[in-house]
Amino acid sequence: MLIKTFAGAVNGIEATTITLEVNILSGAKFIIVGLPDNAVKESQQRVDSALRQVGSRIPGKRIIINMAPADIKKEGAAYDLPMAVGILAANEELPVEQLKQTVIMGELSLDGTLLPVKGVLPIAINAKSEGFTDMIVPAENANEAAVIGGIRVYGFRHLQEVIAYFREPQQGTPCLYTHPLPGTARNAVDLFDFKEVKGQENIKRAMEIAAAGGHNLLMIGPPGSGKTMLARRLPGILPPMTTEESLETTKIHSVSGHLQRNSGLISLRPFRSPHHTISDIALVGGGAWPRPGEISLACNGVLFLDELPEFKRSVLEVMRQPLEDRKITVSRSKFTVEYPANFMLVASMNPCPCGYYTHPGKECTCNERQIHRYLSKISGPLLDRIDIHVEVVPVEIGKIGGSEEGESSETIRNRVLRARNIQNRRFENTNGIHCNAQMNTALLKKFCPIDKNCRKLLQVAMEKFGLSARAYDRIVKLARTIADLSGQEEIRPEHIAEAIQYRTLDKAGWGR
DSSP states (O other), rough: EEEEEEEEEETEEEEEEEEEEEEEESOEEEEEEBBBOHHHHTHHHHHHHHHTTTTTTOOSSSSEEESSSTTTTTTTTTTTHHHHHHHHHHHTTSOOOGGGGGEOOOEEEETTBEEOOHHHHHHHHHHTTTTTOEEEEGGGGGGHHTTTSEEEEEEEHHHHHHHHHHHHHHGGOOOOOOOOOOTTHHHHHHOGGGGGGSSSSHHHHHHHHHHHHHHHHEEEOOTTHHHHHHHHHHHHHHSSOOOHHHHHHHHHHHTTTSOOOOOOOOOOOOOOOTTTOHHHHHHEETTTEEEEOOOHHHTSSEEESSSGSSOOHHHHHHHHHHHOOOOOOOOOOEEEEEEOOOEEEEEEOOSSSSSSOOOOOOOOOOOOOHHHHHTTOOOHHHHHOEEEEEOOOOOOOOHHOOOOOOOOOHHHHHHHHHHHHHHHHHHHTTTTOSGGGOOOOOHHHHHOOOOOOHHHHHHHHHHHHOOOOHHHHHHHHHHHHHHTTTTTTSOOHHHHHHHHTTGGGGGGTTTT
């Protein structure tokens, strides 16, 4: 008897429906076709052991399982459950009516327990779009799949429960999406508040501008000046995630296997801080069978690269295209996958090998050649893609011991939200553009007109500092954000002047 069950395969962060055709014929062989990987081929042993735990077994006949479409690679153990259900139905041990409208995913342990799988959210979204009404997943994935609504999700812990459901579908209880408990969504952010930062008003201002416009930021300063401390407080002043951003971020983490069990939509903006020994594939994504890298896991959040010159140059250079296009395309001989990479880059570095080139109280032991070589580890094209370069100077001892608190993250965040609201209205009819940093050249001309005085000021800066055309555009974008923060519609010379000062590494003579 020929039976069809339905599952899903993930390509990038999008899913495709996989049809498992199970046919039992005379003979004695178990065959899986349709481009399965080793984990799928090994499913026979897991399925057979699990079936025996529920009083059944794989029939001693010729069983052919075709996984269509055959040109898509099927990997992992998530096809165990649809295979087991298909074998039971083909052997007339289960009714088949419910199978036509149900997507089934789950890994089987030898005792029949259902184990959680990766990529459930994009598979659920695809199942809903293709008209499936029901979805069966392991209990630990049920809340993740139930996020989207419009499809009945059933979470089970054992194969016996799945069998009981198909025999009496009316007895099944769909899973309802459980929202995070009130007050837990911002706990991680509340641990780091700007009110605890003494001094550093210029850095706070730069970070406020970066958050308001989605701009990339580089901090240069000696050891102990507070670069990492400040970076960790940046997510606390970013605007809350939209529903679309939460869905996109959750899909990426679901595909990569980083989503916590029994979790729903990710509501906190990611903060990723990889070590400088990271490889280029781990950073941008890839591998024999590609997985999202750190730049995708940081999508809609912050990617913090501490001690930037310590990263391998090849690792840093692969970020150039994602920083510009806000996506990463991983190509292989037989397929191509695309991952979102819409992140804010925040990086920090010392001004020289010993770290004390700009320290007001400690003498630098490096010569000019060493300083220049150290700064040259960061290429010009990469620096061009970082909007804000700002020097971090150590805080005076007297201020550190003071009791006066600075502005809280909540206060700064309110100003950032007002600026973002202005940008939301500005780009409401522009697809894929949500903040000033994402503007292309055409939008720059439309939304950032500058008068004669501003243009003259920019021209002087271009000639004096030797700025590139890309740096010119980024200064104008920064000026637009600064104007938004001040609530002004027009870009004025003072906005341009402040934006120019955030190009520290473009200044002639730095490190020479």
